[in-house]
Structure formats: structure tokens, C-alpha cells
Amino acid sequence: MIDKVRLENILFLDIETVPEHEHYGLLDDETKELYSLKTQYQRKEEFSAEEFYDRAGIWAEFGKIVCLSVGFFTFRNDVRHFRVTSFFGDEKQILKDFTNLLINHFNQPQHILCGHNAKEFDFPFIARRMIINNMPIPDKLNLFGKKPWEVPHLDTMELWKFGDFKSYTSLKLLTKILGIPSPKGDINGSQVGHVYHVEKDIDRIVTYCEKDVVAVAQVLLRFRREELLVPEEIKHV
Template sequence: MTDEFRRRARNFLLLDIETVAAFNSYDKLPERMQKLWDKKAASLKRGDDTLTNAEYFYDRGAIYSEFGKIVCIAFGGFYWNDADEIAFKVSSFSGDDEVVLLNQFKALIEKYPADQLILCAHNGREFDFPFLCRRMLIHCIEIPKALQITGKKPWEILHQDTMDLWKFGDYKSYTSLDLLAAVFDIPGSKIEMSGDQVTRVYWEENDLAKISRYCREDVVVLAQLYLRLHCFPTVKAENIVRIE
């Protein structure tokens, strides 16, 4: 563990978000949005009529910020315990009211110096970070400076993305967090559920607690992966603190 990593760890926040289709059925979408989803679905399905547009909305709506919403944001950070061993603490915000959720997250990251905060997520550059910003704009929530990247030079953006770290500039394919966890022999997070079940668990089971546990475990996996990608030892199980 380098002194540089210890120094940066003070302003290093790892995160993951869980999103769901904004409505529990296609029929609940406003008519204007239904027509726009139909156009999007047609371009995405490319002739595959296995699912109807309504079924496709329930299946895929969560991954598009125009048709989905955030129901959980999990976050965590490294620290060193009294025995000078690396430790990790993870917690989460969750709820049905996305405005409250986003404001909680905004207040959290604004506690850090905006020019020093390093946010890290898996595929964060293409999903988590833009999804958060777009949903904030939709709700007229001022985007925190740490998330404002428009006009910045690449070296001025401090965000980290474990998928980018693994790609080494290769943009041909997506590599999941679960796959990398398996490659590096890190315990996975897919114990109670998987990411493609979040919309169903939210709308049909009404189980935000389950989603939150899953989201927090994803952040634990993310943290261990980040360490392995830098050839650092992972956090011992007994040094991981989970706050519900």
C-alpha cells in the first residue's frame, strides 16, 4: 500500500446505483412517453419481436435515464483501523422519492473538496455518473461541482472507472463487475439477486431493503476489485463495515 494511495483515500468514494423502470408498467407511461419509448424500443430490438414494447419497457427501461429512476445509491470508503490494517466502510441511501435520494447524495459529496474528490464506479463514466447528473437535471437539482465535467480537460477529471482500468483503451466489449470478481477470485455480490431483477424486486416485491443490500455488496466487490487492479492486498472480511 503506497503513501500516495493512503493520501488519496481520504477523498476517495466508491459508489454504485440501482435503477428501475420509472413506472410499474408501460401503460402507466404518459402517452407522449409511450410513443417515444416505442421509437426507442424499435431501434434497440432491431427486428427482434420476442418481447412486446410494453414487456421491453419493464425489462430495459431502468437503464435509460429518460425512462428510469434511481432507488438506491450505495457508497463506501477506505480507511486504516487501529491495527493499521486497511478497512472499508459501506452504506447506502434508498427510497421511493428520487428527489430526496439525490439530495442526500448531493449533500454527501459536497462534504468533500470538489477539486480533490475521486468518485469510482464500475462503468461509471457511461452509466452511474451521467445517470445521476441527468436525473438531477430532470428534478432541477444543481449538479455538484465534483460531477460537473463539461468543458474539463481529461486530466482535470478525477473520476475512476474500474471497467476503464481493465480495458486499457480497448472499447470493443463490456466486462461486468461480476466477471472481473470471478477472474480475480473476489467473492461476488449476486447472492440474493442480480442486477436484471431490480425492477421486479422493487415493483412486485416492494423490497427496497433487499435492493439496498445488493447495492452495498456491489460496492464491496468494487472496492476489492479496485485494490486488485492496483496489485494491493484486498480488505479482510472482518475489516469490512456495513451500515444499513
């Protein structure tokens, strides 16, 4: 099945998220209580809600998107390129720009969104933040009423599971065992909040996010037994 999907019909994506506020102290009392209740299972007795706030970016109710990177294949005269671009900065503008991209270029039945662990994280996070920002959800993210086989989403982690529901495999591990250059640079996901709120270095986050998009595309190529992308084929626009 995956071999029959045309690569140019796939939009690869990745998001980077951070806690909505720089400090826990900036939350009002009710939000603090709600955050404590939301995270009590993950925190258990090891951390207070305040100590756990640096992880707030993984929940759409308490985090926000600061970068959304996408990539797609183009073929001209049998020459393959992979074009990568990013939306970053103000979250509402990020979501508007992404929606416009979907509507204008990836809105047909054959178009598919693809990410790593995206069905569990990226896709629902984007949709939830659109609702929070009072924005319409584009068709490619609106799953209401759709049958499982009608959902236009690919997830490289799900493909790797082969039905094994208890398995989690990071993108870094998958690229390692498949012989793909590591997507990770000088930061990891747990540091994005600090880089954004404290260092104010959005360019560093964009670079990190775009590397993940390229890595997801490389993983899918390996699943299809196709040649990996070389640097000359990757165009940052």
C-alpha cells in the same frame, strides 16, 4: 498513476435503477411513443415497446434511482476499514443526500468517484436525474468545460480495458478471474425492477447494491496489488 491515489480520497459508488412506473400502461400516449422511438434499435423486431418496458430503468429518461450505495476507506493507527452506507427510497431525497455527502466530505480536488462501468452508466444517470428533478449538479459530476485529465472519475471497467474500446467486462466476471468473492447475491440487475415494484423489498436491493460497492473496491485493491478486504474490515453504517 493509480498506485499514487490515496485510497481515503476515493468514494466508491453504485446505483440501482428501475422503470419509473410499474406498468407500461401507466405511461401517457406521448411517452409511450417516445419510449418506442428511444428503444427501437435495442428492440429491433423482437419485442414491442410494451414487452420491453421492464428494461426502461437503464435510461434516465424513463427510469429512476431507488438506491445509491457508497463506500470509502478510513485508516486509524494503521487499521484499515471500509465503510458502506446507502441512500434509498424517494429519488429526490436520495440525490439530495448524495449531494450533501459530496459537498461536505468529497468536494476537494484530490477526491475521486469510482465505479464499474460508471462513466457509461452511473455518473451520467445520476446527473441526468438531477436535472430532471430540477436539482443543481455537484462539481464532481459536472463535466462541462473540464479537460479529460481534470475529470475526477475512476472506472474499473475502463482500467481493465487498457484502451480496448470494444471490450465489455462485467463486474461479476472481473471478480471471478481476480479471485475476489462474488458480489452477487440472490438477484441480478434485471430483477431489481420486479423486486422494487412487485415485491416491495427495498432492503434486498440495498444489500445487492452494497455488495457491488464492496466488489468495486476489491477490484481496485487487486489493481494496486494490495490485500483484499476481509469481512471484519467492512462496516455497514
